[in-house]
Amino acid sequence: MALSNTNFGGLFTGRALYGSGVFAGVAEDVSDLVAMISPYETLLLNAIGDAPRAAISLLHQWEEEELAPNALINSVAVASTAASTVIVVKDGKGLFLQPGTILRGPEAAGGEYMQVTATSANSVTVDRAFGGTSANSFAIGEYITVVSEAAVEGADVLTDISRPRPLASNFVQSFKKDIIISDEAMAVKQHSVADEFDHQKENRTREILRDLEKAVILSRASGNTIGTSSLVRTMKGLLQQLVTNSITVTSATYGGLYTSTDLFAFEQEIQKAVKSAWINGGTDLDLLLCGADVKQRFDMLNNSRTRTTNADDVYVNRITVYEGTYVSARIMLNRWMPTHKALILSTRRLAVPPLQGQSFRFEQVARTGKAEKGMVSGAYSLEVRNEGGMAQINFESLAPGAGARLINAN
Secondary structure: OOOOOOOOOOOOOOOOOOOOOOOOOEEEEOOHHOOOOOHOOOOOHHHHHHOOEEEOOEEEEOOOOOOOEEEEEEEEOOOOOOOOEEEEEOOOOHOOOOOOOOOOHHHOOOEEEEEEEEEOOOOOEEEOOHOOOOOEEEOOOOOOEEEEOOOOOOOOOOOOOOOOEEEEEEEEEEEEEEEOOOHHHHOOOOOOOOHHHHHHHHHHHHHHHHHHHHHHHHHOOOOOOOOOOOOOOOOOOOOOOOOOOOEOOOOOOOOOOOOOOHHHHHHHHHHHHHHHHHOOOOOOOOOOEEEEEHHHHHHHHHHHHOOOOOOOOOOOOOOOOOOOOOOOEEEEEEOOOOOOEEEEOOOOEOOEEEEEOOOEEEEEEEEOOOOOEEEOOOOOOOOEEEEHHHEEEEEEHOOOOOOOOOOOOO
């Protein structure tokens, strides 16, 4: 299914769909202005769209929901082929399987079938060579497929495999832009500006919206918990939150040039990163957010895969949608992404909620001296649901110093 080039989430206005909390008479809601700016200034925010609800605490929390695992990863090599074998597994997933469950071993070891006879948090005991297959040893870190549960007829209810709903969290970060325009500046006739104060209010709105997009990608938690009067509170951006599938491609693996060999290796590494997210439940991936050099490599793939004839006076060498085995996703160049990185995202599982009552707004401040004063401000967090179903990839050879850095200083 091909994806269109339009935004995914609808225009970003900075408000939550429910309970924006802008109190009438206290502040001027600038969401209409934000909606006019966001399609051009902040492509990622516009792709995500408005959050379904506002944050209600400085530590924004949400529940994660997971079903029983589809696969296990063994954290110790299985060297034995004994009839009954204990397999040590990662992430405590043994607790969420019932005795009787059928497993299928890694393809590299012949795809042996096994039946679970006992479980604990970090191990499962299995009967080997189920269904006439052969028992084989296999290396550490292999994927073991959970085929299905199999119960004997009339079996009683014995095991609760309900999975807890863990709380994930991120801090709410405050954003503020000040405006001070002297009476003299207000009085001077401008060639292209009718009202200097309104003009600067629009510029500050552009800047604060741009700052929010940068924070969504790049921000790191300050470590100051909820902050103090002198210590800032910052949220975790995407680069800090996507940790389960954070993949680094070394220079030895990928040279980072434009030869057909290197471009093939580039796509193979992208496929590996996407597959890692897909295995962990990322079946709804719809956006590849790219730094400049990574996007350039994507576009170079078009050299040998042109499906239409270029016009005589137009040379087209650009890819906007990538369709692979595990993903059909829009490719988006973002100037705030590190030039050598890409994020593989599901915009459906991302949200940028405002703190209740603190979506972007303008407030007039009392005059002191001969100047009009005000501020554009807001407070937002970043919600990333099931980050294990997304990924980030770092092409080490494209890092600054290994290639040109393309970024607009303005």
